[in-house]
Amino acid sequence: MLSYNHQICEIRHNCFSLLTLNEMGPITMTKKYETEAPGYTMTTVMEEAARCLLCHDAPCSAACPAHTDPAKFIRSVRFRNVKGAAETIRENNALGAICARVCPTEKYCELACSRSGIDVPIDIGGIQRYVTDFEQADDMHILHKGDSNGMHIAIIGSGPAGLQAATTLLEKGYSVDIYEKNAKAGGYLTYGIPEYRLPSNIVDYEIKRITDMGANIHFNTIIGKDMTMDQLKAENDAVIVAIGASEAKMLPMFENNDAVETAVSFLARTKQAKGNIDLPDNALVIGGGDVAMDVVTTLKKLGVEHVTDAVYEQFDEFRASKKELAGAEREGVTIIDGYVPESVNGHTVTLKHRHINSEMTIEADTIILAIGQETNAKNLGIKLEHGEAPSAGYKTHDPKVFITGDIAQGDKTVVYAVQKGKEVAGEIDSILGGNRDDQ
C-alpha cells in the first residue's frame, strides 16, 4: 500500500473529518461546544500543500514568532514525508499541535504568505494541525532529554511559556521542576481557550510529552504562599517566573454582585466541566477582545438564547481578531458597540454610548466581565509595570531569577510564549554553560 510515510493507513480524525456534524450522532449542546472543526484528510492536505509556492527565503517562516518553519514542513508534506514534517514542527515548537489551532495566523505566518499575491494564503495552521495529528496517531517520540548536566531549574507556572522553557532545558540536560498553582498544567491552554477551539485532549497530550521527557510538575503549589521564592532559589541554579496574567480584572461597580462572573472564571469552569454547566437564559457580556468573543461564542454554542455583548470600542476600532468576531457573529450574538457600563443594580446594567446620546438598560441572568486579565506577582520579588517587565529581555535584578511568557515584553499569544520560553532557556544555558555540545 502506498501512503505518505507508509505506516499509517488511517488517522482516526481523518475519516471522522469526512463526516458532517449531523452524522456524528445526536447533537447535544455540549457536543457543539466540545467539537472541533474538521481537519484535513491525506488527500485534502496534499491539495492545500500543492498550493504552496515553495518560496525561496520563505516569508511565512520568517514571520513565525516561534520559528516553527512552515515553509520547511509544508515542503515535507508536499514531498510526502509527513514524519519529517512532524520532526520540523516538534523540534522547533513543543506546543506545535496547540499552536496549529490557536495561533492568530492572520497576524503572523499567513499574513506574510506569498500566495496572497495570487489568491488567499496557504492554510498553514491547518497543515500544521494535520501533521501534528499524524504525529500523535503514529505515537512518534521526537524530543528526548539530553544527557544530564547536573543542574536544576525551577519554573513557576505551567502555561505555554513555562512548558516550552522546560522542554528546551530538558533537551539541554537540565532537570526541571515546575510549580503550578492550579490542579492541572497548561495555564490558559487548560483554563481559558474553549474546547471547540482547543480540545483538552490535545493539550494533555502535548503536556504529557513534556512530563515524559522528565519535567516534574508540582500541582496546587502557589509560590509566594505555599513555598517561598527564597526556597526555590536555594534549591536551584536558576528560577524562571512564567506566571502569565492569570487573574481577571474587575470594575468596582460590579464587585460583590452574585450575578457577576469574570470571563476567565467562566471559561475555566466551562472547560473543566466539558460544557456541562448550569446555563442562564440570558447573558450580558462586557468586553470586546478575543476573550469576550470566546465567552459569547461558548454561551451560544451551549444553547443560551440571548447573548448580548456590550463593547467599549465601535466596530471600526474592534480589538478582537476578525476570525473570532466572525465566529461570534455566526453563532448569532447580539453586539452593541460603543457602549460602556454606567451603573449596575443587581441583574440590571445601564449602558451609555461613548459618543452619542444614547442609554440602554439590560436585565440579564448572568453578567460576565471580559475586560482583561492581570498578573499577581505577590511575594515573588520581581518588578512589573502593568503586568509586564519594565524592560525587554528575560533577566531581572536578581541574577538567579528570570521571567518569560506574557509578563515579558512582546505579544501576548501562545506562539510568542513558546518563543519566549525557548529564548529564556537559551539565555540561562548560555549563562550557566550547561551542555556545550548541544548549542
Place this chain on the structure above:
Amino acid sequence: MINKDISIDFLGVHFENPFCLSSSPVGNCYEMCAKAFDEGWGGIVFKTIGPEDFEVDEVSPRFDELTKEATPFVAFKNMEQIAEHPLKQNLADLKKLKENYPDKVVIASIMGPTEKDWEELARLVTEAGAEMIEMNLSCPQMTSHAMGSDVGSNPPLVKKYCEAVKRGSDLPMMAKMTPNITDMVPAAKAALAGGADGIATINTVKSIANVDLERKTALPIVNGKSSVSGLSGKAVKPIALRFIQQLRVASGLEQLPISGIGGIETWEDAVEFILMGSTTLQVTTAVMQYGYRIVEDMKNGLMHYMEEQGVKHLSDLVGLANKNIVPAEDLDRNYKMYPEIDWDKCIGCGRCFISCYDGAHQAISWDEKTRRPSIDTSKCVGCHLCALVCPVHAIHPGKIVMKEGREGDPSKIDVVSQRLY
C-alpha cells in the same frame, strides 16, 4: 530528527547516501555541484563532457512541460545536448570538486563520436580525479547521429565504445542506456561484454509533448519549427521502472548493478527504484523544478522507511520487488474481488457510477433519491476502476470469490488497496 546510515556501495565506490544528480544542467559547473553537495546530495554525475572539437550550439528556448489540470511538470521535454563549457574548464571543475569534497562521489559523464574520443575522454576525466565514469550512450537529441541514443540502440557500437573507454581508464564505469528501444537487454549485455561494470538508466524518452494550435508545430518553437526530443520527469517513472525490472530478471543479469533514473521526486519514488534493483539514484527534472533542497526529504523519508521496515543496511532493500513481478501468464486468475463502499466516507458524487457505466461494466446503479451508488455483483468484474476514481477513497477491496469451477481459498488471497487513505 531521525539519523540512520543510508550509505551504500556501488561498483566498489562508497556513497554516503544513494542520491545523485544525474548528468544535465543541474550539475553543469563547480558552483552548482558544490551547492548540491552542501545541501546533502551523495554524488553528482557532471554534465556530459564531449571532445574539444565538438561544437555545442543550443537552441532557445529549449524546454516544454506537460500539464494536467493545475499540475505543472507532469513531464518535461528538453532539447539540450551536452556540456557547453570548454573541456578544459569542465576538467578543472571535476578536479576541484574532488579536492574540496573528498567524501562525496564525483562521476564524469562522457560522450564522443569515435573510439579515439571515448578513450581520450576517459583518460582525461580519470586524470582530473573523477571516481567513476558514466558513458552517455543515450541522449536522444544530438545534432550528430554518431552520438547519443542512435549509438545506444546499436549493441555492437555500444560494445566497441565501452571497450574504448576501458582502454582509457580503469575506473568503475556505467553505461547510460536509452529507453528509446523495445528491449534494453541486448544493449546492456553488449555494454557488459565491452567492460561496463554497471548500467545507468533511463535517459529521456523521445517525445512531442504539446502542439501549438496556431503555428501548427510542436513546442518549444524555435523560429517557427520544433523537433522530437527527450521527455523526463514524473511521467517517465513507469517507463524507467519497467526497463529496470526487465534488466534485473533477464537471465545472467540478476545481480546487475543499476543506477536508477527517471522521474524521481520523493523518497517514495526512490524506494520504488531501489526495490526494483537500483543501488544508487539519479535526479534531474525534480531538481530543475524545485531545487537541490528536495534531497532533504528524500533522505529523511528514506531513513523513516528503513526504520519502519526494520532494515539496517540500504543494500538489503535492493531488488526486493523483482521476484514479485512476474509474466502476465503467471498471475493468479482464479478469483475476483468485489469493491466495497464505505458509507461513512461516500459523499454521493456519482463518479464511480459514471466510470463504471462508461468505462467498465455497468455494474453500479445510482439511486437518484438518496444520491448513492450500489454495486451489482452479478455484473461487476472486479476491475476496481471505481476505487481509482472515487475522490474520497470510499471504495475498498471487498469480498473475494473464486471464479466458477476454480479451486482456492479466498481467505488466503493476498490483496491490499492501492489507494491512499
